[in-house]
Amino acid sequence: xxxxxxxxxxxxxxxxxxxxxxxxxxxxxxxxxxxxxxxxxxxxxxxxxxxxxxxxxxxxxxxxxxxxxxxxxxxxxxxxxxxxxxxxxxxxxxxxxxxxxxxxxxxxxxxxxxxxxxxxxxxxxxxxxxxxxxxxxxxxxxxxxxxxxxxxxxxxxxxxxxxxxxxxxxxxxxxxxxxxxxxxxxxxxxxxxxxxxxxxxxxxxxxxxxxxxxxxxxxxxxxxxxxxxxxxxxxxxxxxxxxxxxxxxxxxxxxxxxxxxxxxxxxxxxxxxxxxxxxxxxxxxxxxxxxxxxxxxxxxxxxxxxxxxxxxxxxxxxxxxxxxxxxxxxxxxxxxxxxxxxxxxxxxxxxxxxxxxxxxxxxxxxxxxxxxxxxxxxxxxxxxxxxxxxxxxxxxxxxxxxxxxxxxxxxxxxxxxxxxxxxxxxxxxxxxxxxxxxxxxxxxxxxxxxxxxxxxxxxxxxxxxxxxxxxxxxx
Numbered sequence: 157x158x159x160x161x162x163x164x165x166x167x168x169x170x171x172x173x174x175x176x177x178x179x180x181x182x183x184x185x186x187x188x189x190x191x192x193x194x195x196x197x198x199x200x201x202x203x204x205x206x207x208x209x210x211x212x213x214x215x216x217x218x219x220x221x222x223x224x225x226x227x228x229x230x231x232x233x234x235x236x237x238x239x240x241x242x243x244x245x246x247x248x249x250x251x252x253x254x255x256x257x258x259x260x261x262x263x264x265x266x267x268x269x270x271x272x273x274x275x276x277x278x279x280x281x282x283x284x285x286x287x288x289x290x291x292x293x294x295x296x297x298x299x300x301x302x303x304x305x306x307x308x309x310x311x312x313x314x315x316x317x318x319x320x321x322x323x324x325x326x327x328x329x330x331x332x333x334x335x336x337x338x339x340x341x342x343x344x345x346x347x348x349x350x351x352x353x354x355x356x357x358x359x360x361x362x363x364x365x366x367x368x369x370x371x372x373x374x375x376x377x378x379x380x381x382x383x384x385x386x387x388x389x390x391x392x393x394x395x396x397x398x399x400x401x402x403x404x405x406x407x408x409x410x411x412x413x414x415x416x417x418x419x420x421x422x423x424x425x426x427x428x429x430x431x432x433x434x435x436x437x438x439x440x441x442x443x444x445x446x447x448x449x450x451x452x453x454x455x456x457x458x459x460x461x462x463x464x465x466x467x468x469x470x471x472x473x474x475x476x477x478x479x480x481x482x483x484x485x486x487x488x489x490x491x492x493x494x495x496x497x498x499x500x501x502x503x504x505x506x507x508x509x510x511x512x513x514x515x516x517x518x519x520x521x522x523x524x525x526x527x528x529x530x531x532x533x534x535x536x537x538x539x540x541x542x543x544x545x546x547x548x549x550x551x552x553x554x555x556x557x558x559x560x561x562x563x564x565x566x567x568x569x570x571x572x573x574x575x576x577x578x579x580x581x582x583x584x585x586x587x588x589x590x591x592x593x594x595x596x597x598x599x600x601x602x603x604x605x606x607x608x609x610x611x612x613x614x615x616x617x618x619x620x621x622x623x624x625x626x627x628x629x630x631x
Contacts, residue, residue, distance in 0.1 A: 158210040162234040166252040173245050177237030179209045189279060190241050190262040191220065193391055196255035203230070203305075205265060205277070210235040212275075216305060219393070220284055227304035230290055242383050258389050262377045276308075282377050282432050283393075285323065285336055328356075331397060331424035335431050342379045342433055343568045351564065351573075352430040354597040359423045361609050362562040366426075368443030368451075370403055370417030372557045373429060374436035380566040387434075388415040398425050401448045405555065419444065435564045435573075438557035441513065453505070453513045455614060456487070456624065457558050458520070459548035460499045463533075463541030471499040472587045474524065474532060474545045479581065481520050481630050486622045490614040491584050493593050495565035495576035498545075500558060504616040505624040510554050516624055517549035523631045561611045562600060572596035577603070578610035 158179045169176050186206035194202050194215070201219040204211040214230040221228055241262070247254045263281030270276075275290040287308040323336045338349040355362070373387040390400040399419045420426055420437070429437075441455040458478050460471040475491050478501045482489040487503040494500055507513060521534035524547055533544045540546075551558050559565065559576045567574045570591075577595040587593050595603070603610070613619055 158208045158235055160210060160235055160237060163236055166234070168251070172247055172251050173243075174247065175237050175239035175243055177239055179235075186238075187264045187266070188241055188262070189265045189277075189281070191260045191281070191284065192244070192257050193260040193389075193393075194253065194255060194257045196247075196253050199392060201260060202233075202257075204236060204240060205275075206238060206241065207270075209238070211238060211240050214290060214303060214305065220279075220288060220305065221307040224307050224309050227291075227306035229293075230303045230305040232301045232303050242385060244385055244387070256389065258387055258391060259375075259385055260391060260393065264378075280337070282336060326427075328424040328427050329422055331395070331422075333424060333428055333431065335427075340379070340433075342376060342435065343573050344381075345571065346568070346573060348431070348433065350597075351433075351435065352427055354564065354573075354601075355426050355430045356423065357601055358562050358597075358604070359426050361604050362560070363421065363423070363426070364609075364615055365560050365562070365611065366420040366437065366439060368419065368421075368445070369439040369560075370401055370415075370444065371420055372438040373418070373432075373434045374438065374566065375432060375434050376566060377433045379433075380435070380568070384566065388417055390416050390418045394418070395428065398428065401444050403444065403448075403450055435566050437560045437563040439560045440554060440557050441552055442510070442554060452507050452510050453552065453554065454616070454621070456482075456503045456505045456513050456517060457551050458501045458517060459494070459551045459558060460501070461541070461546040461548055462498050463538075463544045463546060465543045466545060467590050468493065468498055468593045469587055469590060470531075471545055472584045472593065474547065475499050475501050475584055476581075477524055478520065478547070481523065481628050485625050485629055487624075488613045488619045488622075490578060490611050491581065492561050492576055492578040492611060493595065494559060495563065495574045495595075496559075496567055499593075500576075502611070502614040504614055504619065504621045506621045507624050512624055512626070513552040514549065516627060517552045519627045519631055521547035521549040523628055561614075564597070569594050570596065572598070575600045580607075580610060 160179055188206040190204050192202040194200055200215050200217045202215050204213045213233045213236055215233050216230045218228050244258050246256050261281040261283040266278040268276035273292040278287045290303050290305045293302040293304050325334050340348050342348050342351055375387055376384045400416050401419055402414050402416045405415045441457055442453045443451050460474055462471055479489045482503055489501050489503045491501050524532045525534040531544055533540050533546050561576055561578050563576045565574045575595050575597055577600055
């Protein structure tokens with residue numbers, strides 16, 4: 157019988173961020189699964205299946221087998237609450253299972269057999285797709301909770317899938333990649349294949365904006381209408397050719413002090429991430445050098461967030477005012493849509509103190525709020541934003557990230573995904589309707605073909621990177 161008493165007895169809700177819940181006996185038996193990469197005393201992978209209102213779980217030290225062959229150890233653990241399907245974070249040291257946990261894969265499964273001694277399933281995830289059987293180890297030296305897991309050949313009883321069409325192996329920039337589930341809809345009527353195609357085609361323009369910047373990923377394994385999660389750690393099964401860098405994460409909500417971030421510097425990495433249903437790419441305003449040493453910020457950013465009763469068109473008016481202040485201080489600001497509700501304005505800068513960009517940006521935000529308190533606020537509290545544009549200066553904090561230019565967003569408009577799109581100042585000034593500041597992947601590729609990278613100045617291209625003043629001259 158499903159039972160969470162063992163789970164709850166091993167955990168203290170005051171000490172661990174893990175979810176607590178009850179057996180959801182009213183819930184129909186679902187078909188979701190999750191594989192979590194768990195860096196506890198020893199690295200292992202937790203495999204969990206939704207069943208009868210709980211998650212039935214196994215800890216697999218070496219991970220699920222990549223191919224048919226010898227079985228691997230799979231330790232049957234206590235049932236977990238359904239909320240654990242989306243859990244990722246840091247379990248404090250000293251607590252049961254203490255360590256970092258990230259979602260390695262998730263998806264749906266089909267049952268061939270489910271008994272007290274054998275569980276045969278077919279998994280359909282982003283990274284794993286195949287037939288597996290979990291079965292009780294023979295008695296002897298084995299613990300009562302010791303099971304084994306084996307990958308089966310992908311023949312009947314499930315219908316054969318067209319692997320050549322949906323899981324092709326492709327060569328990308330000299331790297332060999334296996335793509336999967338290319339027909340899965342990540343946006344309404346937009347399959348994963350189209351997402352991968354966009355990122356491959358925009359790569360030449362996008363990659364310079366990602367180079368050297370530790371990347372925070374926003375993954376949507378089952379599309380934008382399904383649960384999603386942020387991911388920072390590259391994970392133990394990331395290809396060994398992919399660059400990653402371990403950097404401090406002060407103030408992390410998960411209590412971690414460092415994370416091993418992916419750094420995207422080649423097309424193959426971008427395609428690999430798109431294949432994992434990474435739709436959004438978020439970057440800090442600083443880089444690491446060739447020796448993985450964190451550098452001071454090289455970019456200043458203002459995130460213009462429309463409060464209730466305002467739109468991106470109102471953001472455009474405030475963006476012009478931000479521009480005027482920055483130009484007066486010798487900066488070269490670049491505007492772009494966020495691809496969501498608002499806008500961003502960035503400028504290449506040079507500073508010798510990581511806190512300088514936040515201090516200057518706060519000064520600009522407070523200046524605009526003093527001048528027009530009815531239309532601008534520099535205060536984050538949502539109740540202060542109604543009818544106003546929030547000029548978010550805090551995005552310059554070195555622990556924060558902003559969506560990269562040319563990144564997809566987890567939104568759709570007019571039957572297509574939206575994109576964080578660089579603009580000309582003429583477009584910002586002329587905009588009168590939201591649709592004028594809403595762009596699809598096809599729009600963005602056409603704009604690049606016609607105008608090149610409108611955000612190049614944010615990289616310092618074509619300009620002399622200026623020293624950032626201590627405060628806005630207009631203040």
